[in-house]
Amino acid sequence: MNYATGSVVDDDAAEGATAHTGTGGNNSLPSEEPDARSGEGGRKKLTKEQKKAQRGANKGRKFGKIRDDLELCWRVANGKFCEFGSECRFTHDVEAYLAAKPKDIRFPSASNITDTPPFVQELSNTDYESFANGKYPSLDLKTICPGFEEIGECRLGLKCRYLGAHAGIDEDGALALVADEEKQMKAGSAAELNYVSQEALKLLRSRKYPRPVTDAYLKELESMDQDVSAKEIREKIDNDISQQELDNDAIILQRTGDNISQVDSPDVPMRFSEKKRLRWEGKSYLAPLTTVGNLPFRRLCVSLGADITCGEMGLATSFLSASKEEWSLVRRHPSETTFGVQLAGNKPSTMVPTAEILGKEFAGSIDFVDVNCGCPIDLVFRTGSGSALLDTPGKLGKILIGMNKALGEIPVTVKLRTGVKDGRNTAHKLMPRLGSEFNVGCITLHGRTRQQRYTKLADWNYIKQCVEAVRTREKDEDLPPIPIFGGGDCFSAQDYWSNVEETGVDGIMVGRGALIKPWIFTEIKERREWDISSRERLELIGKYAEYGLSHFGTDTAGVNTTRRYLCEALSFHYRYVPIGLLERLPGRINDRPPAFKGRDELETLLASGDSRDWVKISEMFLGPAPELWSFTPKHKSNAHGEESQG
Structure with a gap:
């Protein structure tokens, strides 16, 4: 295959505005400039500032929540008593709800997936097994509910779009929910962790959450x-x-x-010298990624070999204001054996109390807290957070020391870039101080400046220089070595291991490479390049959909939230070029091949950059997209037309 330089995708979308919910989330960063379109006659000429503001990701994207036409009260849906009675704004009429409810979705098994159209074997009407002799035609006895399969019960009850998997008829002939006691007994190994208590949120809203360590530390700073x-x-x-x-x-x-x-x-x-040391040598690390680095995606990467995972970047101010969306970022799946929370903030008065609260609420279920000193996006940088902290080491030090004190034995780690401006790398001066003076447990260095974004290749020679600076300081002061991870452009097992050997890092944090091909962690573990088939890729997409349903829910809203995030993942996944089509190995992350025809029709479909095709792929696992549902990709180059893409 001959390579050509096509339209370069803006990879800042991986680090851009977070959107934790179907409506965009509280961290969505609005566009600073109006849309360029003017009237019906074309476009206005844009200023340099307007062009810069509109470059790359679609800003201010909105994803409305799709709900049932007739909404059933969630208490009634779970067989519980609703204290609001007739005043409840949701219906209590179960029969009417079930009559209006769409047909159950049938989630395909691996045996239903093929590499020839329609790729997922369609079911004929005779394959559906009606419920109660046709009394409930929307229910399908042969369907499988991902949530029920994992924990033996479904938290969505009658609202579940896979209801036939966990419904039965009681002694009175009425529809009833069933449970699997054997699966319930094993549910501890599958149930998600780190749910913040309502009492804690109430104390945060009223600003009465006790923070003795923070208060003492901030008082010390003032004196x-x-x-x-x-x-x-x-x-x-x-x-x-x-x-x-x-x-x-x-x-x-x-x-x-x-x-x-x-x-x-x-x-x-606890003294700083008594902090728990991190032993991460030889482990693979999935980078914290906004929007796309959610729990279902992390879970998929763990199943493929990722050792260390970190939640999406959360804002300290939003944690302190009791934002439910922000607190959802600390949710952890039991399969994540080493899990951390990433914080962004600009001063000790917000970062230290957030750390103290995290340490109190989730002691024993958070392995580290990472401080974001690398986020390049303007609205984070301008507040003094993210990569702006690289130019204020004194303030950063006060933040890190306070967080270390507030977190007890939980280590604090730092993710940073080489510097703020091109030609002014500063990490080699800051990194030796992070371990010896600020007691950081691990350092991750992305080999680019803030100004570079993704316009140039990562500078691994400079990463090596920074590693040497840290190790020299540790040797001079007789300090135990801390793990150092590099990052930037890792797209194959060869990239991973050659950079580890040449630079002296303990491992590599993988970001975009995992978004494009999550199986990179298997390649790293097995030190090989995997010529994965189109069918295997579609099976992984199905696995992601299954994990998404378990996390976001199996009701109508949950199914379409899963659909939205699946399409977000596919907006990176389509960029994978199969090994069998390459002229040289291994593939490189910045290669931009021309449009190609895959080795089979499914491979060609999976390479489509048209976001409408991503919606079609989602329908293979999540059923037809609602008429009012649409997906707007972050990458503008993928938005083919303005019409609804559902």
């Missing part, structure tokens, strides 16, 4: 000279802890004499 170094702050904290230990020992001795063992010592903050 210190503004120019005091982060290292001096850390030393003072350690000295204060030592003094507190001495005072506590004296109290115990006075109270008990020689019988010290009978009295528990008062709690003492």
